Amino acid sequence: MKKEVVSMGTRIEVTQRLKTSYQGGKKAEKTSILDNFCQSTGLARSSARRYLTSQTLGVKNIVRMDRRKSRTTKYSTAAKEKLVWLWRMMCMPCGKYLVEDRLQWIESLEAHGELVLGQDGWTENIRQELLSMSAATVDRYLKTERDRLRLKGISTTKPGTLLRNSIKIRKAGDEMETEPGFFEADTVAHCGPTLKGEFARTLTLTDVIIGWVELEVLRNNAHVHIRTGLDAAMDSIPYQVKGLDCDNGSELINYDVVSWAADKQIFFTRARPYKKNDQAHVESKNNHVVRHFGFHYRYDTEEEREVLSALWKAVCQKMNYFTATKKPIGWTSDASGKRKRVYDRPQTPLARLLKSGILSDRQVRDLEQTRDAINPAVLTREITRLQSMLIALAKDKTDHLTAQVVEVKTRRLKNQKGGVKVVAI
Incomplete structure (x- = not known):
């Protein structure tokens, strides 16, 4: 039989009448009072017991205070x-x-x-x-x-079949990956919503051991610009580059880049075709560094490339000297047997480099002096200033191109839905 729930006023009145008798009665009396109270109010037995024993529940004009809300905050x-x-x-x-x-x-x-x-x-x-x-x-x-804006870009990687079979595929445990100096390389297109025409690219290089990152702006994906960007990156990296791994895109898999690596005595490898996770380190930098700081706008003028180049110089200093990253060191299992990655304590790429033992004492002093001379607040303000310049130069242009692309796609979709008209003869 379903119990009827009485009004709050009736509940308070019944509570006041029975509370004194309940608190001073014996066990058998309490059981009888509790049965009658539950039948009168429709409350569950545990709730009814709280009403009859509490000093505040069931008392008119008394409100209970949530101690969690009244507790003082720990931090000012x-x-x-x-x-x-x-x-x-x-x-x-x-x-x-x-x-x-x-x-x-x-x-x-x-x-x-x-x-x-x-x-x-x-x-x-x-x-x-x-x-x-x-x-x-x-x-x-x-x-x-927090800024929750997430944008999407366009991939421009096309398979380069010219030298694919002659370049070694990178394997787990390669001898070049035991200490800093082995880099992954990739390019990011700053094309906006369309791949038509010429637009800037960013050449991304990152050390798989310590996370050191170098970014270079390219006018396009021509081999001469790729080599120029690689030379500039080698000059900026403060230690020896021993190996270079890239995907199967034709911008990096070509005779010019292979001969450049041979001249520099750099161990050159490639990822497996259609295996994006083979280059997880540089793909992460493309997303969390290039797209995060450089946006998804279209950059196709000399002025935009100059601003972007200055931005990458400041961003690289911030990422290498003042931004900690974590590295996987193994696996473990939780209580259910599911495998989980184990990471080390986050450190900056510079800290990892100084602990690696591959630098001379003079190199260590030079890098520490470089870090101490950088004002991180000025660095952040410079990044913000250059980002504002990029937005002013490219946002309206990119929005206009995006509207054109959407219009073309809408028109094409409308034509496709038209179907074929059959006329009876």
């Missing part, structure tokens, strides 16, 4: 505001990476006068609050600040 509002400022200066990393990088950034910002005790609300207490926040807390405080 000023610390949260500084966290947002620091997060923006670091180009909006996730909480885990921010926690690993924050000490280096705070020390560098203090050394260059961006954070001064007693000025702009920067105090020792706020400093300690920022350094004590966990990654989960950081992500929770920054949730409303």
